[in-house]
Amino acid sequence: MTSGAVAARSQPQPESGVRVLVVDDLEANRKLLHAVLEPRGFLVRSVASGEEALAVLAESDVDVVLLDVLMPGLDGYATCASIRAEPRTAMLPVVMVTASGTQQRLRALEVGADDFIAKPFDQAELLARVRSLARVKRLHDTVVEQRAALEHWNAELERRVAAQVDDLERLGRLRRFLSPQIAGLIVETGDESFLESHRRDITTVFTDLRGFTAFAETAEPEETMAVLRDYHATLGALVFAYEGTLEHFAGDGLMVFFNDPPPCTDAPERAVRMALDMRDRVDELAESWRRHGHDLGFGVGIAQGYATLGRVGFEGRWDYAAIGTVTNVAARLCDAAKARQILISPRVLAGLDGRFETRALGPLELRGISRPVDVHEVIGTVDPEGKS
Template sequence: MSADEITILAVDDLPQNLRLLDAVLSPRGYRVLTAASGEEALAMLPTAAADLVLLDILMPGIDGYEVCRRIRTTPGFEFLPVVMITASGEQEKVRAIEAGADDFVSKPFNQGELLARVASLARVKRYQDTIERQAAELAEWNAELESRVHAQVDELQRVNRLRRFLSPQLVDLIIDSGDETFLGSHRREIVVVFCDLRGFTPFAESSEPEEVMGVLSEYHAALGELIHRFEGTLERFTGDGLMVFFNDPLTVDDAAERAVTMAVAMRERVGALAEGWGRRGHDLALGIGIAQGFATLGRIGFEGRFDYAAIGSVTNLAARLCGAAGAGQILVAQRVFFATEGLAVGESMGALELRGFSRPIQAFDVTGIDESKVRLTP
């Protein structure tokens, strides 16, 4: 530690004493500030940046004891080293200690002793300043780390919310761009796929909960992989029911083709699972309905629990077609069937009377797909 880093505030009502202190300390590289009274010293203290105070005890007005007590009760200066300069005896030193003094120098002072005490206490002050600076830096680092952790937790929660209903490819795109404007309410034409298991209700009523959960786990895993592969948007799982739509938020020019191709792949996957379920005595099969039309889409819910949903008659139509489908059957609205441009292979079911619709709905039973026209393979 070099002396030129140290600022000393010398306080004495006698000018000759201040000149003497300055004459001793300044040549050693100390920066000396002087105050001729206790009041002046206290006024200077907030801006003086003093590392140590040399304080005479006997002064008119506020004496050294009172100055020391006020220093000790001033925020930020509680540990500022104070050296009392006294010509009195032990009783004065006791009072100085009670007032908060750190050390003493007797008048007339010995220059070597004064310099040694100043250097020792200034060193302690520098150590204290270093500790305080490091504590402040640590607090700042902790605050920054806490802020980063909160930001990362928020981002993780955001990503998890997106992954609940969007394909991984789209989630990655949103994360990279930081754009979530698509979550706002908007209107768009979509293709909706609704499916559930035939025979699930009696199965659930007659089976143990663990067995039901095991079947659902296999079922969801099989269908979930296909939803991601065909880049569909999963709106919800409701037990054995499942709703997916295409052309939002990721716009595609082959929404009907994707929906039908995915539905055929789903039927094959669940058909394979159903063989295993059948060996365990469970009679389950997949039914699917597909419809195309305009819907209002966007985020719904409340803080901490949001979903991305499609609202409109097209979702009801897909659900009603699914309800009308038999085991292993895919029923699609006429609009969907012809939108696949020959990809879908099937036969007309004629006009179906569906609950909630005032007019009959023309529907087709999709028996397969024309492999020569497939652009996306399951």
Template sequence: LLRIKALHDTVQSQAAELAELNRTLTRRVEAQVAELERLSRLKRFFSPQLAELIVAGGAEDPLKTHRRDVTVVFLDLRGYTAFTETAEPEEVMGVLREYHAEMGTLILAHEGTLERFAGDGMMIFFNDPVPVPNPAERAIRMALAMRDRMEHLAALWRRRGYNLEIGVGIAQGYATIGAIGFEGRWDYGAIGTVTNLAFRLCGEAKPGQILASRRVLTTVEELVEVELVGELALKGFSRPVSTFNLLGLRGA
């Protein structure tokens, strides 16, 4: 009887331990599911890299204002204003959804950080919040891929009667980066001369052109075929800016 009681006590003890292990495992699974759901929600508003840093909760706050050398890409659609003047709002939204979906896929594939949507305009930067090797090369490869992808989109839109093309500007330099906004509505943004330069170069680009500053080319000049556009007088810059048109990858 004593042996039976001892065996019974052992079984009960093991059952209690197993129940506690199950409860612990359940709590861990629930916590992991909650973290994944939080990460999924954050990725809807921030780049995947930034969302993962926020969830990881490291020693450094990724949203804290900081300075970093980044490559900035601005792009928008040529002919967009004329298109919106004659198209129905539903047509405009349909075009933007197609455009954003195609360009967004390429931004993620090249590990860029999408700073903002503004109608047809997009700003992307590289080397923050996660440093990446060869940010200028990534920016150029992404821009060239976007131009190629736009050929398909532009052909599709022309069949519908829409005449839309892409224009791109690329610049490199230091920017101040961090959370911008107020409690309840935060964005992750970059400000500085480099963002203004990319924006102005984009504004100068003709349909299908990718214009880049000299500094962008210094690290990738053996990678791409370019042609000199010249010294452009850009708003907000006291001196003319040496500007180059990216034709494509060497040997492609």
């Protein structure tokens, strides 16, 4: 059976897009390979020398090279060795076309040829070898593309992880004085401009425990820490629930303010509601403390006014602080409050709009404040029917 008959019987599907470079100094051989390959869908380009082949490979993508061994100038062996020496073409399939015997075939393999075809070649064998090596090339290209994509995604993942680590570090810093939802929003938007010094009308809340100093002097350190742990956990949860900005915990003292950084149109009302909830929760804690022989009460001072706010401290230890008379007034009202008392300044009272039951205590002299402050005590809330 002739080679043409074999090719006819096993007529393959066209090879769409497989790029073949034919390298042969004889025009008749080049035309023959064109005639065999092109009707079957291969994209064939041919050159007459090894030098031309290397020039084509330097600027064009090829899937398989059909390379004649015996050529003037750069022969097939030297051309194949040059192809293998270039990283871009080191894995390019090369088929050596030779009429010589075993020794030259061995040499072809030694210089890096993937396969060889003997002249005169069998068309079916030639097509099978070219298809097989083209599949290998395409698989190799796929692996290279996937590796490049993987490297890209690894780099992108590293970048994202680094960004997330930065975000977590920022979130950790911000959550020291902001509620989780506000800190998360700032991390998401990337806006930290509020950390710069600025002036804002805020409502400030100071709280502490009545009798704590005497308690700490007589109690065991472990008892003191247990009381503070419960106290901080309870009040901290309420600060975050009301979206207040926590300036600091200092022993039994706590300072929170509203209307900075996030705007808060109902700052006085929110501050008072938080204080009332805190008082109720501390009442529950106080029951437990009394069973252990600890007599502790809870006092609150709330004031409204302008303050300068921003980041204070040094690298590695920053705080977000409010500085101004309003913070001093709130602290002094807290000092003046008896157990379970919530004392407020006139501006806070004006912002409540009658939704709370209050009692006037008259002007009070507060330490460090130049003029007496007209103080009111918050008793509780007023329901829709006017009952407290």
